[in-house]
Amino acid sequence: MSNHAVFVMSAYLVALVILGGLLISSLAARNRVRRELAARGLERSREQRAKAS
Amino acid sequence: MADLHFLANPARFRRLSQRLLPSLSFATVLMLAFGLYLALIQSPPDYQQGDTVRIMFVHVPSAWIAMGGYGLLAALGASLLIWRHPLAALMARAAAPVGAGFCAVCLLTGSLWGRPMWGAYWVWDARLTSMLLLFFLYLGHIALSRAYDEPERGDRAAAILALVGVINLPIIKFSVDWWNTLHQPASVARLGGPSIHTSILVPLLWMAVTLLLLFVLLVLLRTDTEIDRRRLENAEQQA
Numbered sequence: 001m002s003n004h005a006v007f008v009m010s011a012y013l014v015a016l017v018i019l020g021g022l023l024i025s026s027l028a029a030r031n032r033v034r035r036e037l038a039a040r041g042l043e044r045s046r047e048q049r050a051k052a053s
Numbered sequence: 054m055a056d057l058h059f060l061a062n063p064a065r066f067r068r069l070s071q072r073l074l075p076s077l078s079f080a081t082v083l084m085l086a087f088g089l090y091l092a093l094i095q096s097p098p099d100y101q102q103g104d105t106v107r108i109m110f111v112h113v114p115s116a117w118i119a120m121g122g123y124g125l126l127a128a129l130g131a132s133l134l135i136w137r138h139p140l141a142a143l144m145a146r147a148a149a150p151v152g153a154g155f156c157a158v159c160l161l162t163g164s165l166w167g168r169p170m171w172g173a174y175w176v177w178d179a180r181l182t183s184m185l186l187l188f189f190l191y192l193g194h195i196a197l198s199r200a201y202d203e204p205e206r207g208d209r210a211a212a213i214l215a216l217v218g219v220i221n222l223p224i225i226k227f228s229v230d231w232w233n234t235l236h237q238p239a240s241v242a243r244l245g246g247p248s249i250h251t252s253i254l255v256p257l258l259w260m261a262v263t264l265l266l267l268f269v270l271l272v273l274l275r276t277d278t279e280i281d282r283r284r285l286e287n288a289e290q291q292a
Contacts, residue, residue, distance in 0.1 A: 004105045004169050011108040011162040012093070015115070018161075019267060022154045026271055030278040036285055 063140050063280045070273040077270045084263040091256035099253065106253060108166040113241070114261035115159040116184065118268050120222055122152030123187060126194060127219040130212030140276070142208035143283060145215065146198050147275030151268060153191035160184060171235060179228035180236035183221060190218040204286070 092110035099106035126145055133141040163181070164174045175181065198204075198211035229238045240248045247254055 004103055007165045007169050008093075008104055008107045011111060011165040014161045014165070015111045015158045018154050018158050019264075022151060022271055023267075026274045026278065030274060030281070033278050033281045033285060037281055037288075040285070040288055042284060042288055 063143065063283075066140055067277060067280055070277055074270070074273060074277075077266060077273070081263065081266045081270055084259070084266060088256065088260045088263045091259055096256045097252055102170060105166055105169050108162050109253075110256050110260045111264075112159055112162040112166060113257060114264040115155045115162065117261060118264055119152055119156035119159050119184075119187060119191075120225060121265075122148055122155060122268065123190065123215070123219065123222060126152065126215040130215035133208060133212045134216075140280075142198075142205070142212070143279040144272065144276045145194070145208065145211060147279050148272045149191055149194045149198065149211075151271045151275065153188060153195065155264070155268065156184070156188040156191055160188060176235055178235045179232040180225065180234050183225045183228050187218075187221055187225060190214070190221060193218075204283075 088110075092107055096107070096110075098104045102109075125148055129141040129145040129148070132138045133145070160181075163184075167176070168174050194211045194214055197214055198207045201207040201210070226239075228234060229236055241254070241257070249257075
């Protein structure tokens with residue numbers, strides 16, 4: 001890539017950080033809420049689901 | 054429309070989304086891997102922009118998705134205010150941060166393209182400014198939906214903002230025609246067909262489909278979480 005490589009790679013890095021961050025935070029939030037539901041007996045925990053399957 | 058009403062039931066929606074999520078994740082990863090190969094390795098440099106054209110493969114689809122995502126927020130807002138669909142508010146809460154993320158990617162990658170091409174990271178051009186306004190509308194929606202103790206009031210206020218803000222979408226689209234802007238005019242979605250070469254158009258459309266799949270994946274995942282969160286809040290109120 002030419003002397004503009006730093007701009008191209010920075011752009012892809014920005015996209016990776018923002019979209020990857022969204023994915024990671026979404027998965028973390030889902031796991032947190034599911035753990036809380038499981039603690040209240042409203043949903044089976046991951047361990048319980050694994051045991052059942 | 055009947056199908057949309059059918060899916061407005063959160064339990065039905067969850068069953069469908071949990072069936073879709075694994076295959077959607079797999080398809081997104083595969084398409085992203087090939088899309089990055091097309092964008093960074095296989096496609097040739099542009100005769101004017103050189104290698105900076107590769108930024109367009111992320112910038113342009115992010116802009117399309119940010120605008121489409123706001124259109125979705127407006128449709129969900131209308132659905133909430135007119136039919137009081139229980140799922141519309143939850144999906145709007147889930148979609149707003151995702152749309153804001155794509156809007157931020159569009160603004161930042163555009164800025165990184167602007168520096169080598171225009172000599173400036175930012176200019177107060179009509180297209181750039183209206184896109185920045187879209188980002189603030191997303192932030193306003195997120196803030197408003199969480200600003201009330203009663204979530205339903207926040208959801209209704211955010212729905213009204215989404216409907217009012219939708220006027221910004223045609224302004225973004227036609228800003229390059231209505232005003233004398235530094236930003237180039239439409240080169241894909243235009244009368245007479247795309248004006249760009251196939252070697253650039255194919256990776257651009259491939260990345261657009263890939264990022265759209267990622268948007269759908271994120272919205273389904275977050276909507277699923279919002280449904281669970283509402284169940285948790287209801288359980289806490291009853292306790």
